[in-house]
Amino acid sequence: DAGVIQSPRHEVTEMGQEVTLRCKPISGHDYLFWYRQTMMRGLELLIYFNNNVPIDDSGMPEDRFSAKMPNASFSTLKIQPSEPRDSAVYFCASTRDRKGAFFGQGTRLTVV
Amino acid sequence: SQELEQSPQSLIVQEGKNLTINCTSSKTLYGLYWYKQKYGEGLIFLMMLQKGGEEKSHEKITAKLDEKKQQSSLHITASQPSHAGIYLCGAAYNAGNMLTFGGGTRLMVKP
Numbered sequence: 475d476a477g478v479i480q481s482p483r484h485e486v487t488e489m490g491q492e493v494t495l496r497c498k499p500i501s502g503h504d505y506l507f508w509y510r511q512t513m514m515r516g517l518e519l520l521i522y523f524n525n526n527v528p529i530d531d532s533g534m535p536e537d538r539f540s541a542k543m544p545n546a547s548f549s550t551l552k553i554q555p556s557e558p559r560d561s562a563v564y565f566c567a568s569t570r571d572r573k574g575a576f577f578g579q580g581t582r583l584t585v586v
Numbered sequence: 587s588q589e590l591e592q593s594p595q596s597l598i599v600q601e602g603k604n605l606t607i608n609c610t611s612s613k614t615l616y617g618l619y620w621y622k623q624k625y626g627e628g629l630i631f632l633m634m635l636q637k638g639g640e641e642k643s644h645e646k647i648t649a650k651l652d653e654k655k656q657q658s659s660l661h662i663t664a665s666q667p668s669h670a671g672i673y674l675c676g677a678a679y680n681a682g683n684m685l686t687f688g689g690g691t692r693l694m695v696k697p
Contacts, residue, residue, distance in 0.1 A: 478628075489679070507684070507685070509687075515690045516687060516688075517687040517688060517690075518687075519676065519684060519685065519686065519687075522684055529684075530684060545616040565628060565629070566632050567629075574619050574631040574633075574634045575619070575685060576631060577621075577628040577630075577631075577674075579627060579628045580626075580627070580628050582626075
């Protein structure tokens with residue numbers, strides 16, 4: 475298995491632009507998580523899905539953030555409009571059987 | 587997360603020395619996960635602990651969960667430069683598997 479695949483690996487965008495981050499979880503995993511990592515706040519859970527259904531989005535910072543999981547093999551995290559304070563590394567992770575979530579390589583987002 | 591505290595925040599050790607990283611939860615844990623992260627990369631799953639008093643080992647890394655399931659320690663024996671990175675503990679407080687992470691411990695191993 476190729477593991478959790480995220481794209482793009484790096485994204486630089488101007489303030490106000492829409493940004494879409496993509497994630498392909500490991501096949502057969504029924505949980506998918508979106509995390510954000512910054513130096514100041516560490517690793518924060520934004521939202522997680524179980525069987526494609528959003529379970530808890532209390533970590534989503536603002537209405538500018540939205541996430542979808544249209545099927546078991548794909549999820550997106552969208553920021554519209556983006557702001558400089560959204561700059562961070564965004565991780566997607568998936569798991570099954572509570573044996574430890576597997577993380578993607580992350581998307582490093584820079585909003586200028 | 588204030589629910590989960592890691593210590594120390596950073597650690598510099600000489601190659602060959604042993605070291606311990608601690609993770610303390612303010613609430614009883616359902617499960618405790620240890621991860622390692624290298625700069626610019628994703629998190630690598632090391633171990634999961636779920637039972638009070640449980641201990642697991644992987645190569646030279648040993649993790650323990652206390653009986654009350656509120657504290658875990660990660661111990662590295664005879665550290666090597668390859669052990670360098672950021673170690674994060676993640677807590678699950680229910681079976682839904684949502685992880686809350688500690689602030690991480692940045693480990694440097696001097697050759």
